[in-house]
Every structure is written in structure tokens, then in C-alpha cells.
Amino acid sequence: MPDPRPGTAVPQSDSRGRAIGPGFAALLAVTTVCAGPAAADPPATTAESCSPAKVAIGIPTRTPLLDWSENLAFDASGDIWIARSLGNAVEHYNHDGRLVTSVPVSGPGAVRLGPDGLFYVTYGNSPFAGAAKQGGVVRFDPKAPAPQPEVFVSGLGQANGAAFDRDGNLYVADTSANTVERVRPDGTVDADWTERARNALAASGSGADGIVADGGILYVTLLESPTARVVAMPIADPALTSVAIDLAPAPLSPPLLPDDLAIGADGALYIATGTGQLVRADPIAHTSCTLLTIEPLTSVAVNPADTRTLILGTENGDLVKARVH
Template sequence: MPDPRPEPAVPQSDHRRADRRALGLGAAVALTLGTALTGTAAADSPETPAASPVSCSPVEVRNTYPAQTPLLDWSENVLLDPLSGVWVSRTYRDVVERHGDSQFPAASVPVTSPGAVRRAPDGLLYATFGNSPLAGAAKQGGVVRFDPRDPVPKPEVFVSGLGQANGAAFDADGDLFVADTSANTVERIHPDGTLDTDWTERARIALAALGSGADGIVADGGVLYVTLLESPTARVVALPIADPAQATVAVDLARAPLAAPLLPDDLVVGQDGFLYIATGSGQLVRADPVTHTSCTMAFGEPLTSVGTYRYGDHRMLLVLGTENGDLLSTTVLLP
């Protein structure tokens, strides 16, 4: 979800049957996060449109990292990185933080109104900045990058002059996709920092026909899944990387306009192939873009983001960012 304060400054893929390798954050990070309470994952679904709708068993959520100062600690985005630990962007504090543990020391990286933080194929972490409407109007958004291995990570500007830079995702080729929430588009940025303006314009036109408020992004094969924060049906769009003009509706989370869940924010693709979506109305939602169905796994305080990794043979940890600033966690059993 964007920072509400003023800012100075196609075919869908179904990988459910593929073997998923553990992300392997390691025992130290798992212990830091604590033992999450367990819920039951949905069963495998066939790959046809007539497949059974996705199902959920309720999961219990624990407050793993309580906010020190509620609201001021707003946790906009979460990254569980196997090689560098647990990172969270604190929008109101203008910082991206690493939670320290026995394996990774605490770290703090100054970033103005940060949005997403993501690991790139080059091993660096990339964070969007200027995640506010005023920054978007003034074209003060962009992306910084830093080396998480440095004792004191120092951000450098990778690209500037963007609008309201919010969600982000890398594809397999190393291209970076950034959601511009105010302009309701997705910016495509090549590894050398050049902008693909033609692709971005085609994405803007396609998204305009489906809703507004492009926010969270995740890449799954050749498809980007993009949440539309302002959609009255809490829409998630499937945006083919090869041709964004062929965008389609992946799923509407709300059963009726303005019925919860609403305000779809950031999302991840789980190791079971489903989408896991944080909503500003407080629901953690599992969605199947193949059957276009969804279900609510948990309900509570307003959520902003989801981070995930797999540990063991059949467990997936989800860490949830919140508007209050808490980091919550739960565990999902995998098939």
C-alpha cells in the first residue's frame, strides 16, 4: 500500500505439480522467526478451468516482531532472503531494516518512503523509493540498490525519475518490474537501468481497462501478477511479460463489489503454486489464478505484504507486514 502521507522530495502458468526446491533460509533465521502455528494447505488441483476451487483451512497467526512504535513502524514490505536474512521496509521511518539474529547482524539502510525490497540475480538487494502520491506526481520515485553483505550497506541509485514506485519483482532474465501506483502502470527496467517505455505504455493501457491502483507484483514464469489496490472487487491481474497488452483477470478476491476482502496489496507465489495476498482490509488470502478462485486463511489487523520461504519437506513460512508495524507469521503445510 502506498505511503498516504505527503512526500517531500494469456496464458497463466500453473507450476503446482513441479518440484519446489526449499529456499533454505537456514536454521538461524527460522529460529529467529520462531515456530509458527500450523495451518493446512489446499490439495492439488487439475490444470483445467473446470478444476475444483481453491480451499483454505484457517491458520493461526503469531506476532513475531511487535512494532516498537505502532503506525510509525508501518511495515510496507517484507523480504525473507536465504542469503542475507529478514528485511522490512519502514515507510514512515524512511529506512529498510534487517532484523538481526545469530547469523545476520542488524542493519539499517536509508531509503526515502521505501516500497518493495527484492533480491536481484546479481546478489544485490533493490528497494523502490518515493512510494507516495506526491512523489509520484513530481516523478521523484525510483530504485536504489545495495550489497547486503556489507557491514554497513550503502544505497546507490539504480534508476530515478519514476512515478510512485511501489511493488517490484524480477523476472528470470533479470528485468525489474516496478508498479507505479499513481499512474496505474508497471515500469519495465532492464539490468543496465534503461527503461522499456513501449512495454510500460502497453501495460498502462491494458491495466486501465481492468482497474486502478497497480500495487503489488510477483513474477511466476512468464507472467506478472499485479494487485489493483483501488479495485472494488480486489482484483489481481495476470500480465504476460511477452505481451502486456494481453492482460487478463487472474482473480477477483471480493465476491461482490466493496465486499471484503478489499485493498489487495503485496503478494507472493507460494511453493505450492498458489498466490498469497495481503489485504488492507485485514485478510490473508490464498488464490488460484488457474481456477480464478480464492479463500481467506486468516483475518486480523490491516496487512501490507507477505514474505515466504520453505523449510523442511512440507512446510512454508509466511511472514506478514502490517500497517501497525508488527511482523506476523504463520506456517502452511505443503502437499
């Protein structure tokens, strides 16, 4: 099995396969841009009125871009863990923003707290690892003084986003293969379910990236979709996948590059985009609006201590606090 620690596949580009370019300065100004009406692509997407979020830098980057914060999650005590994809590590920060420890993981993607209290981290989040089937998932105990990752599942493609369902199954987005892998609690892959998900996504768009579970539905972002599509994938039958929302439905809309997403306390989807927007979307009413536009975003998590505050990961490496209404 591949070694999920640094040295196996050091990415020379970002997780989307783009060459690493100049850094982006953190912008604290807030703008509000609401999505326009949809073209004739059912279900119709309409604009939603929204108030701009208030933003501030939470944990600043130390080295722009090299600190790329691909994903993040909170542990049971409220501390935050950040996947530094270019640094091949998952870093643990305490409530004061102080770096506590660093866990070696090669090309980490999503960081998710499992039902057993362990952290599960996707690795091999690059097109190169995807082509060589060197992606997978490691897990470790966040309470250990020096957490040691162990392989939970290997042989996946470009393992990126992840989410657990109510039964303890783990769903992993393979961006390069454009599918969602279902991994059972014992670490085996449900190949039949995964193939049905692949076929469904082939008809919806490309670049499966972020995943969040809401009861019996997985919401999956399609990074490479020209309409910035988010699909609703029924866990019971992924073949019934449908369009939840197109964030940029107009024919001449600029790309939004939907990345990771989270469900807020209000039940809405909050979606981070590679073009720097934080979007709030209602996948039932098919409405959306942009809460802020700043530096390119990678991920979003709800602060458990204050559910109106979202923590955003960025390509530059900053962690941004966004206070939503």
C-alpha cells in the same frame, strides 16, 4: 536525480494516500472466511475450502504505525530485511530477530534480492513523490557492514511493488500512474512496454500495487479495484493482460484492498490485504479463500527455511508468522 535518502519526501500519509489514523492492536485469533461466488464478470471466481492459518507475532512493533512495515524480503543467509516506509529506512534483522543495521531510503516500498546478489528497493512510495516523478529504485550490497544505497533508476512515479523476471528485468508498480514500469538490467526504462502495460491496466482497474513473477506471467494486484482484482500480465505482451481473480466479486462485497503478494511452495498466490486478510488464490482455477483475518496487512514473504510459514508485514509494524497447511 532525486536523493533517495531521508529528507527528500517524508510522507505525511500512508503509501495509499490515506491520512494516518489510530493504530491497530495485533490479533492472534484466527478466522476463516471464504469468498463467495462471482457475479457475471468472467472468469468466474468461486469459493475454495481452506483451513485457517496459525499465527503468532514474529518481530513486534516498537512504535505502532511509525514502524509501518511496507515490505520485506529474505537475503541469501535467511536474514530478513524490512522496508519501514514512514521511518525512511530498510532494516536488517538476524535470525534471532535482533536489529543489525538500518539502510536510509526515502519512502521505501518493495525489497527484492536481485540476480546479482544485491538488494533492490523501490523508493518514493507516496502519491506526493509520484506526482513529482521522484520515485525510483536504489540498490545496495546486503553483505556490506554498512550498506550504502546507490540509485539504479530514477524519475519514476509512485514506485511500489517490484519483481524480477528470468532475464533480469525489474518490474516496478507505479501505483499513482496505474502502470508497471519495465526496467532493463542496465537501469534504462522500456517505455514502449510500460505504455502497453498502462493501457492494459486502464481497462482492468486502478492502483497497481504488488507484483510477483511466475515464469512468463506477472501477477499484479490492483489496490483500488472495487472487486479486489489481481491481473495476469504476460511479459511477452502486456496488452494481453487478463483478470486472474477477483477476490471480492459480489456486488456488495466489502473492499479487500489487495496489496503485496507472493507465490507459495504449493504454487498458489498468497495475497496480503489492507483490510487484514491473508488470501490464498489459484489464478488458473479462479478460486480463493481467506486463511486469516488480523490487523491490516501490507506484504507477504515465504520463509526459505520453512516454506509452509509466511511472514506478513503490517501497517502497525508487527511482523506476523502465519503457518499454512
